[in-house]
Amino acid sequence: MITDIAVMQQTAGNLRSGGKRIAVVPTMGALHDGHVALIRAARQNADVVVTTVFVNPTQFGRGEDFERYPRDLPKDVALAAAAGTDYVFAPTAAEMYPQGYSTDVDVRGVSGILEGHVRPGHFRGVATVVLKLLNITKPHIAVFGQKDAQQVVVIRHLMQDLNLDVALVVVPIIREPDGLALSSRNVYLSAAERAQAPVLFRALGRAREMIGSGERSAERIVGAMGTMIQSASPVVIDYISIADAETLEEQAECRAGRPLLVSLAVRFGTTRLIDNIQITPP
Amino acid sequence: MITDIAVMQQTAGNLRSGGKRIAVVPTMGALHDGHVALIRAARQNADVVVTTVFVNPTQFGRGEDFERYPRDLPKDVALAAAAGTDYVFAPTAAEMYPQGYSTDVDVRGVSGILEGHVRPGHFRGVATVVLKLLNITKPHIAVFGQKDAQQVVVIRHLMQDLNLDVALVVVPIIREPDGLALSSRNVYLSAAERAQAPVLFRALGRAREMIGSGERSAERIVGAMGTMIQSASPVVIDYISIADAETLEEQAECRAGRPLLVSLAVRFGTTRLIDNIQITPP
Numbered sequence: 360m361i362t363d364i365a366v367m368q369q370t371a372g373n374l375r376s377g378g379k380r381i382a383v384v385p386t387m388g389a390l391h392d393g394h395v396a397l398i399r400a401a402r403q404n405a406d407v408v409v410t411t412v413f414v415n416p417t418q419f420g421r422g423e424d425f426e427r428y429p430r431d432l433p434k435d436v437a438l439a440a441a442a443g444t445d446y447v448f449a450p451t452a453a454e455m456y457p458q459g460y461s462t463d464v465d466v467r468g469v470s471g472i473l474e475g476h477v478r479p480g481h482f483r484g485v486a487t488v489v490l491k492l493l494n495i496t497k498p499h500i501a502v503f504g505q506k507d508a509q510q511v512v513v514i515r516h517l518m519q520d521l522n523l524d525v526a527l528v529v530v531p532i533i534r535e536p537d538g539l540a541l542s543s544r545n546v547y548l549s550a551a552e553r554a555q556a557p558v559l560f561r562a563l564g565r566a567r568e569m570i571g572s573g574e575r576s577a578e579r580i581v582g583a584m585g586t587m588i589q590s591a592s593p594v595v596i597d598y599i600s601i602a603d604a605e606t607l608e609e610q611a612e613c614r615a616g617r618p619l620l621v622s623l624a625v626r627f628g629t630t631r632l633i634d635n636i637q638i639t640p641p
Numbered sequence: 642m643i644t645d646i647a648v649m650q651q652t653a654g655n656l657r658s659g660g661k662r663i664a665v666v667p668t669m670g671a672l673h674d675g676h677v678a679l680i681r682a683a684r685q686n687a688d689v690v691v692t693t694v695f696v697n698p699t700q701f702g703r704g705e706d707f708e709r710y711p712r713d714l715p716k717d718v719a720l721a722a723a724a725g726t727d728y729v730f731a732p733t734a735a736e737m738y739p740q741g742y743s744t745d746v747d748v749r750g751v752s753g754i755l756e757g758h759v760r761p762g763h764f765r766g767v768a769t770v771v772l773k774l775l776n777i778t779k780p781h782i783a784v785f786g787q788k789d790a791q792q793v794v795v796i797r798h799l800m801q802d803l804n805l806d807v808a809l810v811v812v813p814i815i816r817e818p819d820g821l822a823l824s825s826r827n828v829y830l831s832a833a834e835r836a837q838a839p840v841l842f843r844a845l846g847r848a849r850e851m852i853g854s855g856e857r858s859a860e861r862i863v864g865a866m867g868t869m870i871q872s873a874s875p876v877v878i879d880y881i882s883i884a885d886a887e888t889l890e891e892q893a894e895c896r897a898g899r900p901l902l903v904s905l906a907v908r909f910g911t912t913r914l915i916d917n918i919q920i921t922p923p
Contacts, residue, residue, distance in 0.1 A: 368806050378658075461749040462768075462802035468743045486744075487803075494804040520744035521769075522776040524650050 360436055360447045364455075364495050367448045371409070371497035379406040382528075383498035384444070385489060388412040389429040389543035393504055393533040395442040400530045401502045402443035409496045410439040412449040417456070418484030429543055448496060455491065464490050466516045469607050474509050474633070477597045477624060482513045489514055493525055502528045506540055508620055508635045512607055532634070534560065540634045547630040555592035556632060559625060562587045563636045566601070566621045570640050575613045577601040580621075588625060597624035597631070604637050613640045642718055642729045646737075646777050649730045653691070653779035661688040664810075665780035666726070667771060670694040671711040671825035675786055675815040677724040682812045683784045684725035691778045692726040694718075698734055700766030706911075711828055730778060737773065746772050748798045751889050756791045756915070759879045759906060764795045771796055775807055784810045788822055790902055790917040794889055814916070816842065822916045829912040837874035838914060841907060844869045845918045848883070848903045852922050857895045859883040862903075870907060879906035879913070886919050895922045 361367045374381055382405030384397045401408040412435050419425035436447050463483055470482035503511050511529050518525055533541045538560030548556060562584040569580050581599045602609050604618040622635035643649045656663055664687030666679045683690040694717050701707035718729050745765055752764035785793050793811050800807055815823045820842030844866040851862050863881045884891050886900040904917035
């Protein structure tokens, strides 16, 4: 495990000079089978896999779960290695944001809607730390999960706009047998909430069915999903969105052939879960 | 000359893979002997010199001189080559900022004072375009002029904060025989203004003398400089500053051993000139 930025950067530089292709898997730790899928994808696409473990304070808002976010570095290191990681890079916050740190990276537009609307500043924190991690680990390939769909859109934008010479690999969501998307935050759920949580994936499935059978009104689809979720459990719905999959612009009408991102964020007690599917209306 | 980002990036990647050390000299063109000094410094520090020529629209404010900024690409290419440039990279604005572009890089604090106070958004534009140019040209070394002293501070911050693995080389100001700092904007000066403009360097020299002979009050030094400049010509002084050379914090007192940046911005008619010297009080 490497904790020092200069050591990681030099290691990556030496690997590159030696002709090795590097893939990076940026994580906040608390690794689960979703992360394992990312590391395996990295393994398939590169000679060397760097998994970063960093619970980035700047992407958490006030009152969010930065303090209680699950941390178990020894377990993460073991899991990462077993999945095919060559180097775990796990810096401290003081290493990443030393005294006097003062630079922000802002991907305007897509950062202010959906998750970014509910969590102001979140994607500024994400974009900035991802750029730093890319500069430190010098990858040819960066691997992210479709679970954080908007994060993928923000990072794709970041990479294009800043001319980063890094290929983006996006790995599909891994789910529990009952459909719940794997998340490090699932551990927060009570037994009752855990039993209710699969309604999110069922609601996404309902959207797929409705669009598949010709429904074109986003309002009616979102309404049906909301009813389904509310009737299954006492939750707070932050949003249910049907948006253009690339620009994340909200769509009133599901047009044939246009790839859509159907996404949602729902709070079960103090636990906030997100999920999504992509659908192209026939 | 290369105008295409992908071509420049691939060229730089190939040079790196071949073990070559790359130095980049970012310019807005209108090259003069100050730029020649930058290119020569690059030449001394690297195997391959890339000079970029790009009049970056995002670092100009409303009412500034973006439209009339001097442009002569064929002449710049010839001068750059003669000074030791291997590749000139001269993209269009549409290549750098295509439809949908939406990412900003902001070095807070040092971007909002002095030049940044008079020219809001200027250093956001500078930081963003410099980061893009570094990502495109993949240098080991980036060469900037001390003429734009605050720009150097902003870029040093940017490089540190975002963990860019690039060494910063700063080249001293080149001056006309009468002391006027070389600038692409000197061509705007009328004959009368050109005759008056060396007062800026004389005023900086006055600050050096006063500090050297024991004056410690920034207010008295700035006052003497202002009087000297105002009495020599009918100008508007945007600022005269005595600041910590590293943080750019204004200093009330010139403390012994503390490196200071004495800088100024003065408008001769519609032409805005900047100049500076560094002084460490004895």
